[in-house]
Every structure is written in structure tokens, then in C-alpha cells.
């Protein structure tokens with residue numbers, strides 16, 4: 248089928264509202280013995296796997312909770328004394344600060360009583376499953392990105408002033424390229440917990456991203472298999488549930504966590520996480536934490552860790568929640584699912600009349616996300632990609648494949664650049680732009696105004712290539728612009744390192760995507776520490792930038808053209824409020840965005856569309872299509 252045939256068919260699809268997927272399923276490379284042949288082989292392999300009862304659906308994900316038992320820690324715990332101190336309790340305000348009575352001195356060297364068995368199932372971390380679906384949402388710390396979240400709260404731990412902290416950073420900042428101090432001293436080492444601790448420290452001390460630091464450390468220290476899975480569960484779980492853990496620690500220590508030395512706080516977070524949120528035995532959780540404290544700080548600090556953890560282990564997670572959670576319904580759910588209250592409240596506001604779904608949403612937000620792949624249109628179909636990778640075709644996007652495990656970076660189609668990791672919600676945003684009805688013919692000039700790291704630009708570029716169209720991609724950060732270049736190599740995409748508010752590009756675009764920098768509250772499950780870094784104070788500055796970018800896009804759009812404004816945040820100030828203000832100022836025609844996603848259900852009351860993790864299994868992407876009259 249020629250490009251113009253495809254284009255005619257696509258326009259017919261648009262008119263009828265059908266998803267233009269079928270013609271793209273038949274592509275050059277995959278019908279002539281390339282990917283089609285490999286997919287056929289994959290199909291045979293899958294059939295064989297299913298016959299043997301271990302096809303994808305049966306593949307069990309190893310749970311990491313058996314890790315500690317392998318280390319003989321229960322034997323060590325038996326040797327510990329059973330002395331016990333007075334417990335303290337407090338009620339949390341959701342920020343990790345607890346009103347508490349009584350406490351434990353850091354020099355307290357009392358050994359723990361053998362703790363009761365506590366907790367519930369683990370946080371389901373798994374090696375390779377928490378990779379950032381956007382490629383790297385990390386970027387440079389100085390970037391004003393919507394997803395390089397940073398703010399004060401996570402940095403408060405340890406009670407250090409900025410000056411003291413930079414002193415500490417110079418003194419003991421973990422350098423991933425060398426073995427940790429604990430190893431250097433030749434102490435007995437629990438490799439999984441040690442690596443988890445080093446990541447927690449990097450996150451707290453230098454605002455590192457756990458999902459970038461952890462894989463690097465695992466590779467460098469040659470940790471794999473069960474140890475890697477356990478380290479991943481501990482690291483991501485402790486990062487996600489930090490607020491809840493800190494409230495328990497504060498109650499047990501009898502002081503705010505800001506008054507506990509940072510490195511000791513990291514050990515306590517790791518210990519309390521194991522006690523309350525995994526099936527690790529209390530003996531193992533306490534004992535290994537004490538080992539880590541003793542190896543680095545000596546007996547006195549180890550005793551403090553012992554005492555705090557012993558108190559934490561005296562109650563189950565449910566009992567701590569009942570004791571420490573705020574009384575109001577949203578605050579209580581936020582505490583239970585380890586979200587800051589302001590974020591849970593913003594979700595409830597966005598759910599509106601469906602706010603009763605908040606607990607489902609928070610629970611989904613706390614789960615390990617499934618890895619989504621995108622099959623590049625014109626190169627490989629989702630059916631073929633699913634067969635080649637052992638994944639499953641997506642529910643909503645014709646290009647999506649769900650993976651049930653493994654490291655997607657090792658998959659051949661990903662290495663060859665014909666598939667990539669991309670949340671299905673992000674795919675839907677790019678697809679909505681490509682499907683939006685224009686007034687007048689599409690002249691093939693498309694623009695992605697906030698392109699880094701390039702996930703949507705790559706999908707737009709592949710769709711544009713089919714019709715011999717072109718895409719301009721704008722990104723102000725050189726580092727992220729380079730990621731866009733990499734992800735759009737061989738596609739008709741030109742990258743411009745510019746501020747989207749002042750691009751110098753020639754107006755007249757048919758379709759423009761403004762995937763604006765935002766708080767990223769809709770993608771928290773992919774960035775374990777992000778929820779504790781963002782603060783409400785981040786919102787107004789981002790909203791100003793979002794408005795300015797949307798206005799700049801409008802100036803570059805031709806009459807009859809369409810802008811899609813999207814955020815990976817459902818916060819109403821960043822979504823419907825930005826759009827409503829813009830429509831009021833410009834008289835833009837708001838299209839029913841839900842019609843651009845045929846087959847996708849429960850997108851809200853319109854005319855914009857809101858995706859949710861608990862409804863769609865995607866990030867909480869917001870999108871709104873606006874046509875210029």
C-alpha cells in the first residue's frame with residue numbers, strides 16, 4: 248500500500264472514528280521474513296511453553312521475602328537479648344512527624360526482644376520491573392522538567408542544615424564506583440540490604456533517583472537473581488512508603504525523624520519497611536539492620552537501631568495505621584497507602600464524583616507497574632512484538648505490549664530500536680494528536696513542543712513517516728534533547744534545543760503536542776521517591792510554565808490545526824484549570840478528546856480525557872484537544 252493510499256485510508260478512519268491500526272499491522276519488515284518469521288517462531292515457542300504449563304501467564308514472579316531466611320539471621324537473632332524498653336506512640340500528620348511520648352536515646356544499646364511476626368505481603372518489587380517507562384525521566388537535576396521532581400521533604404531526614412549536609416556529602420556520599428565502606432572494612436555483608444541502604448542514602452543525600460541508581464549499583468556489584476530482586480523490593484518499597492515508615496520511627500524513637508542522624512534513619516527505614524510491609528521475619532529485619540548499623544557506626548548506634556525496631560515490631564502494620572493515621576477519610580487513606588495527604592486530596596479532587604475510587608487508585612499507585620512496550624508503527628506490529636517478547640498485546644493502544652518481567656533493555660526489538668519502553672497512556676496521547684480532526688487537509692507539519700526524553704516524539708515520528716510527514720521536536724535541555732535524537736533516529740524528526748516559549752520556528756503547524764512539564768503526580772508508581780519530594784508549592788510555578796507553553800503552541804498553530812495539551816499529572820490546577828483559562832482567553836474550540844480514543848472507556852465527563860492507573864492500568868495522563876478556529 249502506497250503512502251497516499253495509507254493516508255486516504257487513514258483519513259477515512261478518522262472520519263469514521265475508527266482507530267487506524269489495521270493497515271499499520273502489515274508492514275514491510277515484518278511480512279517479508281523478518282519480524283514476521285521471528286514472531287512465527289515466537290508463536291511456536293509460546294505454544295510449547297503453554298503446553299508445558301509455564302507460558303507467560305504461569306510464570307511466577309519470585310517473591311523476595313525468603314531472602315533473609317537464607318542468611319541464617321534467625322540464628323543470630325536467637326543470640327540477642329530480650330530486654331525491652333518503654334514504647335511510645337503518637338499520631339501522625341501524614342508528614343512523618345509524630346507527636347510522641349517517651350523515646351530511645353541513640354546511645355541506647357539494649358538489644359531487641361525477639362519480635363512478633365508482623366506485616367503483610369511485600370511491596371512486590373521485582374528486578375527490572377520498575378524501570379522508568381519514559382526512558383529516563385531523570386535528566387539533569389537543574390532541568391525544569393515536569394518529572395525531575397525535587398523539593399525539601401525527603402531531604403529533611405537527618406536533621407542537617409544545608410551546610411551540614413554538603414559537609415556530609417563530601418565526607419560520605421556513596422560513590423557507586425567503589426565498594427561501600429561496610430565492605431571495605433571486611434565486615435560480614437548482606438549484599439541486598441547493603442545495596443538498598445546505599446540507594447536510600449543517595450536518594451536522601453543527593454536527591455538521586457532510586458530507579459537510576461539501583462540498577463547501576465546492582466550491575467557494578469554484580470548482584471543478580473534473588474539478591475537483586477530482594478534489593479529492589481527493599482529499595483523501592485522503602486522509598487515509596489517513607490512517610491508511613493517515618494511516622495512509625497518517630498513514634499518509636501520519641502522524636503521527629505528530622506532529629507535522627509540521616510544514615511541511621513536510612514537503616515531504620517529499611518528495617519521498619521521489612522517489619523511492616525514484607526514477610527521478612529522480625530528477627531531477620533532487626534538483626535540485619537543492627538549489623539548494618541554496627542558495621543558502620545559501632546555498638547552504641549546499633550543499640551538505638553535495635554531499640555527502635557523492637558518497638559516497631561511490637562505492632563502490626565494495621566495496628567500502627569490505626570494508631571497513627573489522621574482521622575479524616577482522605578488523610579487516613581493517604582497514610583494507609585503511604586501517600587502525602589495533599590497528593591491523595593488532589594487525586595480525590597480529580598476523581599470528583601467518583602472519589603469513592605480513591606482507595607483503589609492509591610492501591611494501584613502503590614503497586615509495581617507492568618512494563619509497557621510500544622511497537623514502532625511501520626516496523627513491527629504489537630502482535631509480533633508480543634510473540635517475540637513473550638508479552639501480551641495491550642488493551643487500549645494498537646501498539647502496546649505488556650511485559651510480565653525481565654529487563655526490557657535486553658530484548659532484541661528494543662535493542663534494534665523498533666520497540667521501546669513506553670507507558671500505554673503516553674502512547675494514547677500521541678495517537679490522539681495524530682487522529683484529531685483538522686479543518687482542511689493535513690499538510691504534514693507536526694510539532695512536539697516539550698519532547699524530552701522523546702517517547703512521544705518517536706511514536707509521532709513513526710506515524711508521520713507512514714504519511715511522509717515531518718515532526719519538529721523542541722527540548723531546552725541538551726542532555727534530554729540528545730535522548731530525543733537517540734529515540735527518533737531514522738525517523739523524520741528534527742530536534743531543536745530551544746525553550747518552547749521562544750522557539751524561533753516558523754508558524755503554520757497542523758498538529759502540536761504540548762506534553763507539559765508537570766508535577767508528575769500521575770506517574771508516581773514509576774518513581775519510588777517522587778511522592779515525598781514534591782510539595783504543593785511546586786504547582787503554581789509549573790502552572791505558569793504550562794500556560795506559557797500552551798500560548799506559544801497556539802501562536803505556532805495554523806487556523807484549523809489542533810493542539811493536544813497533556814500532563815502526567817491529574818492535579819486539577821495543571822489540567823482542566825489550565826485548559827479552561829486558555830479557552831477563555833483564546834476562544835479555542837475544545838474537541839471531545841474521548842472520541843480520539845475509541846474503545847477506551849471511563850475517560851471522565853469530557854471534553855478532556857483522564858486516564859487512571861486503577862481503571863486503565865496506565866499512568867494518570869490527562870489530555871485535551873483544542874482546535875484553532
Ligand SMILES: C[S@@+](CC[C@H](N)C(=O)[O-])C[C@H]1O[C@@H](n2cnc3c(N)ncnc32)[C@H](O)[C@@H]1O
Pocket residue numbers: 381390391392393394673696697698699700701702703704721722723724727745746747748762763764765796815
Ligand atoms: C513531561 S516531559 C515530556 C515527555 C516527552 N513528551 C516524552 O514523551 O518523552 C516535559 C519535558 O518538557 C521539557 N521542558 C521543560 N521546560 C520547557 C520549556 N520551557 N520548553 C520546552 N520544554 C520544556 C522538560 O525538559 C521535559 O523534557
